[in-house]
Amino acid sequence: MDHRPQAWGRPRxxxxxxxxxxxxxxSMPKTATQSxxxxxxxxxxxxxxxxxxxxxxxxxxxxxxxRFTDVKRLRPxxxxxxxxxxxxxxxxxxxxxxxxxxxxxxxxxxEGCSAGDVSSSPSSTSSSDSSPNKNGQLNASNLHKYxxxxxxxxxxxxxxxxxxxxxxxxxxxxxxxxxxxxxxxTAFTSPSLATGYGAMLAQPIMRKYAAxxxxxxxxxxxxxxxxxxxxxxxxxxxxxxxxxxxxxxxxTKDGVEISEDExxxxxxxxxxxxxxxxxxxxx
Amino acid sequence: MFRNNYDNDSVTFSPQGRIFQVxxxxxxxKQGSVVVGIASKTHVVLVAIKRNAExxxxxxxxxxxxxxxxxxxxxxxxxxxxVLSNFMKQQCLGHRLTYGRSMPVRTLVDMIGSKxxxxxxxxxxxxxxxxxxxxxxxxxxxxxxxxxxxxxxxEMVAFAIGxxxxxxxxxxxxxxxxxxxxxxxxxxxxxxxxLKESLVQDRELTVDNTSVGIAGAADKAGKVEPFKVYDGxxxxxxxxxxxxxxxxxxxxxxxxxxxxxxxx
Amino acid sequence: xxxxxxxxxxxxxxxxxxxxxxRIGAPEGAREHRFDPYTDxxxxxxxxxxxxxxxxxxxxxxTSGYSINSRxxxxxxxxxxxxxDQEDATIVLSVVGFAADGxxxxxxxxxxxxMYRYRHGKPMSVKACAQRLSTILYGKRFxxxxxxxxxxxxxxxxxxxxxxxxxxxxYEREQCRAGGAAASLIMPFLDNQVNFKNQYIPNSxxxxxxxxxxxxxxxxxxxxxxxxxxxxxxxxxxxxxxxGLQMMIITKSGIEEVLLPLKKD
Numbered sequence: 103m104d105h106r107p108q109a110w111g112r113p114r115x116x117x118x119x120x121x122x123x124x125x126x127x128x129s130m131p132k133t134a135t136q137s138x139x140x141x142x143x144x145x146x147x148x149x150x151x152x153x154x155x156x157x158x159x160x161x162x163x164x165x166x167x168x169r170f171t172d173v174k175r176l177r178p179x180x181x182x183x184x185x186x187x188x189x190x191x192x193x194x195x196x197x198x199x200x201x202x203x204x205x206x207x208x209x210x211x212x213e214g215c216s217a218g219d220v221s222s223s224p225s226s227t228s229s230s231d232s233s234p235n236k237n238g239q240l241n242a243s244n245l246h247k248y249x250x251x252x253x254x255x256x257x258x259x260x261x262x263x264x265x266x267x268x269x270x271x272x273x274x275x276x277x278x279x280x281x282x283x284x285x286x287x288t289a290f291t292s293p294s295l296a297t298g299y300g301a302m303l304a305q306p307i308m309r310k311y312a313a314x315x316x317x318x319x320x321x322x323x324x325x326x327x328x329x330x331x332x333x334x335x336x337x338x339x340x341x342x343x344x345x346x347x348x349x350x351x352x353x354t355k356d357g358v359e360i361s362e363d364e365x366x367x368x369x370x371x372x373x374x375x376x377x378x379x380x381x382x383x384x385x
Numbered sequence: 386m387f388r389n390n391y392d393n394d395s396v397t398f399s400p401q402g403r404i405f406q407v408x409x410x411x412x413x414x415k416q417g418s419v420v421v422g423i424a425s426k427t428h429v430v431l432v433a434i435k436r437n438a439e440x441x442x443x444x445x446x447x448x449x450x451x452x453x454x455x456x457x458x459x460x461x462x463x464x465x466x467x468v469l470s471n472f473m474k475q476q477c478l479g480h481r482l483t484y485g486r487s488m489p490v491r492t493l494v495d496m497i498g499s500k501x502x503x504x505x506x507x508x509x510x511x512x513x514x515x516x517x518x519x520x521x522x523x524x525x526x527x528x529x530x531x532x533x534x535x536x537x538x539x540e541m542v543a544f545a546i547g548x549x550x551x552x553x554x555x556x557x558x559x560x561x562x563x564x565x566x567x568x569x570x571x572x573x574x575x576x577x578x579x580l581k582e583s584l585v586q587d588r589e590l591t592v593d594n595t596s597v598g599i600a601g602a603a604d605k606a607g608k609v610e611p612f613k614v615y616d617g618x619x620x621x622x623x624x625x626x627x628x629x630x631x632x633x634x635x636x637x638x639x640x641x642x643x644x645x646x647x648x649x
Numbered sequence: 650x651x652x653x654x655x656x657x658x659x660x661x662x663x664x665x666x667x668x669x670x671x672r673i674g675a676p677e678g679a680r681e682h683r684f685d686p687y688t689d690x691x692x693x694x695x696x697x698x699x700x701x702x703x704x705x706x707x708x709x710x711x712t713s714g715y716s717i718n719s720r721x722x723x724x725x726x727x728x729x730x731x732x733x734d735q736e737d738a739t740i741v742l743s744v745v746g747f748a749a750d751g752x753x754x755x756x757x758x759x760x761x762x763x764m765y766r767y768r769h770g771k772p773m774s775v776k777a778c779a780q781r782l783s784t785i786l787y788g789k790r791f792x793x794x795x796x797x798x799x800x801x802x803x804x805x806x807x808x809x810x811x812x813x814x815x816x817x818x819x820y821e822r823e824q825c826r827a828g829g830a831a832a833s834l835i836m837p838f839l840d841n842q843v844n845f846k847n848q849y850i851p852n853s854x855x856x857x858x859x860x861x862x863x864x865x866x867x868x869x870x871x872x873x874x875x876x877x878x879x880x881x882x883x884x885x886x887x888x889x890x891x892x893g894l895q896m897m898i899i900t901k902s903g904i905e906e907v908l909l910p911l912k913k914d
Contacts, residue, residue, distance in 0.1 A: 111684050238523060244486050247485035250752075257686050274486065287749035287753075288718075288747075290718050290722045291721075474767055482756055
């Protein structure tokens with residue numbers, strides 16, 4: 103399966119025959135809607151017992167050109183959730199602006215609720231609860247639902263946002279939440295998730311550690327981070343559109359921590375010597 | 386003969402700075418039978434007197450469920466209330482569909498507030514002739530809101546609107562401090578007692594003319610008691626429990642030290 | 650597109666979404682490449698009506714191509730309850746095909762059932778709900794919901810009712826129906842085991858003129874075993890089916906939900 107964002111949303115080769123790329127070479131003006139232009143590669147994430155770890159590299163490619171090398175593809179939402187974007191970067195930026203607006207509206211609403219409380223009002227019974235949902239603001243599951251509706255609406259108008267998105271945070275029952283939505287509005291959850299090439303290369307590794315929700319609920323934060331770093335390394339080895347600088351986000355009940363200048367360490371390219379069958383070398 | 390020149394539409398101020406049409410609309414609220422709402426830390430109740438136009442007719446509904454976490458009590462034009470009720474229902478469904486959560490009560494009330502205000506500022510429009518008590522529970526706990534035809538909305542601990550509602554409000558003011566700690570049953574009894582205050586001399590609360598609606602905030606298990614309206618025989622026990630109330634009785638021990646029950 | 654909606658095994662083999670169905674008509678080089686709004690997310694569903702119950706079942710795998718997106722993505726939904734957790738629901742909808750369309754379809758039908766309850770003060774009957782679902786599907790006749798829906802509940806007489814649909818709203822009430830990726834594997838099995846097709850009483854006549862085995866309503870226990878067997882078979886032979894089996898048993902006392910493991914390979 104071809105997992106490049108350019109191939110997402112296209113008629114499948116095995117169903118419709120080989121892809122005819124001739125239209126890409128015309129001088130007609132093209133829009134991001136018709137095909138992704140500047141793209142980010144995989145986003146990966148795994149749940150652990152008190153939250154979710156997510157990672158994505160800092161590269162935005164223009165076709166095969168490594169165009170921008172400091173792009174932040176993990177975005178916090180209301181400091182309770184993280185959204186990770188794969189696919190078109192301009193659509194990501196549009197969504198980011200949109201989500202910022204949504205977060206501001208939500209923050210105002212929450213403000214209104216606390217300011218408007220009558221002194222002896224029954225409100226704020228549960229606001230002492232420190233869990234991220236009890237403040238009445240959108241949690242990760244609400245946000246994911248919203249994004250799903252947004253993406254599905256755009257696909258219905260044949261004007262898709264060319265992204266696959268991971269949303270991490272907590273659900274209404276204050277359990278770790280991780281879900282995905284793509285450019286067609288297909289949404290699903292799993293103890294670990296990966297977009298693009300990550301679905302082929304990282305997901306099998308992550309599933310070794312968190313095959314089920316129960317497994318994920320036993321993982322510690324350190325273990326989860328270690329698995330994710332390992333996966334980022336594998337992706338850097340094998341995905342030609344990837345970078346060794348990446349962002350790592352950890353969502354817990356205490357909030358969101360994103361570090362945006364992680365570097366892949368202890369790389370070993372010794373395996374490359376043994377690879378035969380590609381390029382110019384003969385046997 | 387005195388003729389008011391400033392009440393032909395809702396866009397003209399009187400020299401005193403009043404908009405008569407809006408004030409008349411507020412009068413329509415007082416034509417409706419009384420409804421009472423009270424919120425505690427765990428529950429919010431609505432109680433209402435239903436009217437029947439004549440012996441042979443049925444009783445006009447006063448309480449309407451909006452969504453699983455919100456209900457309203459109406460006083461005034463029932464048909465106007467239905468328009469608002471439909472609107473609120475649609476908004477709640479829409480919110481649930483897009484966000485997968487129940488709509489915050491304040492957000493909902495703000496929406497009908499803005500909707501009603503438009504009618505007071507456009508020529509040819511008429512303000513809603515109905516007042517509402519909006520009761521609901523959300524992540525912030527139980528809420529009670531008052532809504533007026535002017536578009537004014539306000540959060541209340543307890544309130545009553547409709548005909549002779551001043552008597553009910555006086556009762557509520559007198560017992561204001563007790564409400565926060567009341568359990569479900571006590572809150573309903575307070576509501577019914579307030580309702581009784583507003584009754585005309587020879588009328589009584591009966592299973593036919595009384596409606597009770599209640600919603601409970603999330604308990605320790607996170608389970609919300611959905612808004613439900615009780616009518617007919619379902620309210621018999623509650624009416625019975627406030628039947629021969631001595632006026633001065635200290636309102637059922639006021640709930641201290643009792644465990645809070647979520648279910649009846 | 651025609652190949653995508655076709656359930657004809659001659660065209661699609663065992664109905665993989667990744668198939669080499671013969672392409673008819675389109676001249677080489679004259680293809681138009683646009684955004685393709687559909688995918689097939691695999692999976693299979695099955696419903697059987699009993700005398701006083703109905704059973705709906707579906708696997709919980711969500712695929713795209715050869716990838717397993719999720720091992721637990723339910724295809725069965727309770728419809729028309731008073732609350733969001735559907736505690737008092739009496740109708741079950743299953744959708745298989747394109748998951749996003751299925752989800753949208755379910756939410757629309759549920760919203761309609763909730764509005765019906767609000768307007769009429771009573772829950773929608775399965776019959777009414779079934780008719781409405783058909784209208785919803787046909788409403789998008791020219792940009793269809795790519796979803797094979799099955800609706801199950803109890804009819805006015807308390808008998809099990811199963812309604813099956815095609816993506817554009819053609820529907821009928823049936824005794825049993827399999828839908829989705831492994832429909833062509835499961836359906837013949839059901840014909841034989843539920844409707845006793847091709848079952849004859851031995852030595853009851855001359856040559857092929859044998860007496861058919863008499864049909865009788867199956868018990869709930871029998872049907873549950875049948876469902877499990879059907880899915881075990883489908884899992885074995887179809888790559889898009891597996892991981893978990895979700896079953897909902899609708900009786901007059903409510904909806905019982907059962908989750909069973911299936912092979913994860």
